[in-house]
Amino acid sequence: MRATRPARLTIIAAAAVLALGACGAPGSGGGEADPTSSGTSGKATCDPVAGEQLVVLEDDGGLQNADNIIPAVNAAVAQxxxxxxxxxxxxxxxxxTxxxxxxxxxxxxxxxTSSEVAKEYVETEGLAATEQSGAGTSLVVGAANFSESVTLAEIYGEVLRSAGYQVEVRxxxxxxTYLPALVDGTLSTVPEYAATLADFLNARVNGPDAPSVSTDDVDETVAALTPLAEESGLAVGQPSAAQDQNAFAVTQAFADEHGVATLTELAEACGGLVLAGPPECPERPFCQPGLEETYGLEIGEFKSYDFGLIGAAVRQGDAAIGLVLSSDGSLATD
Structure with a gap:
């Protein structure tokens, strides 16, 4: 299960507002692991620990597929x-990330604004081109209708303009909507997500019941994506290390108290966890069932929230762990 990206702006805005009001709120269980209380496995129950800062636990068992940012380009433009x-x-x-x-x-x-942030990023990272390879050539960079995609598209646009291309970001x-426009050349390039695009094109090429071709390994995922893209009239560039995918977060205070940095360590340390997630989480393989099957994580209680409220629930101490997006701006540490 992946959260729907076009809802991202609403999700983050709601989470940020609630987080500001929730900082420092006491946890429902006081934040202590009760040695006299345990789940069915005999592990100590680790109560939620309220705190302002969330930290994503490493998915060291490879539950989520590799949704690394990757440029998708119209095949004719690439050629x-x-x-x-x-x-x-x-x-x-x-x-x-x-x-x-x-x-x-x-x-x-x-x-x-995405445009302002993109210009600053290109300057800070020294990404401006040194050669005017695109003089006289017009390009249209497409973006999906959520802020992360728009910002990435603006970064693409700034870099291409620095090489002399005339660029419109749309x-x-x-x-x-945007993929057919990319295939037919209305759009020149779009920032994409490796695993999601691979499975999307696989369903288009091989039918809706085709098994997933994406994995938690980015190289394997891009190897599966590349021929599907070529067959669809696209080319893909190199994937970035940045990922926007489902992730599970606890408060920094909880992680410090129990000495956990990975989902494996959490499963070994704690039982009876309170999990916050969207209503469909208990049925989706990338959410509660995946945590239980991949890590043996013991969920004592599931609490259902709209996606934008999950981070606030964990910060307030209403849940020990919650489903988030790995690139959510509210995860920033400064």
């Missing part, structure tokens, strides 16, 4: 102007 892919690959090389979190914070929480809509 006629190979410098386009090369320039976009410099963006991928510069980007990791902490930087993506900071970009999202700047737009979604600090309320700066927000289109969801994947069903």
């Amino acid at each position: 006629q102007s190979p410098a386009v892919v090369e320039l976009l690959d410099t963006v991928s090389a510069s980007l990791d 902490p930087k993506l979190i900071d970009l999202n914070k700047a737009v979604d929480i600090d309320r700066r 927000t289109i809509g969801n994947r069903d």
Whole structure:
């Protein structure tokens, strides 16, 4: 189960507002692991610990597929102007998840424009081109209708402009809308997500019942994506280290108290956990069932929330662990 990205702006804005009001609220269980209370496994029950800062626990068992940011380019554009892919690959090389979190914070929480943030990022990272390889060539960079995609598209646009291309950045809509425009050349390039795009194209090429081709390994996922993209009239560049995918977060205070940094360590240390997630979480393989089957995590109670309220629930101490997006701006540490 992946959260729907087009709802991201609403999600983060709601989470940020609630987080400001929730900081420092006492946890329902006082934040102590009760040695006299245990789950069915005999592990101590680790009560929620309230705190302002959330930290994502490493998915060391590979529950989530590799949704790394990757440039998708119209095949004709890639063939006629190979410098386009090369320039976009410099963006991928510069980007990791902490930087993506900071970009999202700047737009979604600090309320700066995507264009302003993109210009600053390109300057800070030294991404401006040194050669005018695109002089006289016009390109249209597409973006999905959520802020992270718009910011990434603006970064693509800034880098391409620095090489002499005439660039328009255009927000289109969801994947069903922008992908046909990318294939037919209305759009030149779009920032994409490796695992999601691979499975989307696989369903288009091989039918809706085709098994997933994405895995938790980004190289395997891109290897599966590349021929599907080519068959669909697209080319893909190099994936970045930045990921926007489902993740599970606890408060920093909880992680420090129980000495956990990974989901495996959490499963070994704690039983009877209170999990916060969207209503469908108990039925979706990437949510509660995945935690139980992949990690043996013992969930004592599930609490259902609208996605935008999950982070606040964990911060307030209403749940020990919650489903978040790995690039959520509210995860920024400064």
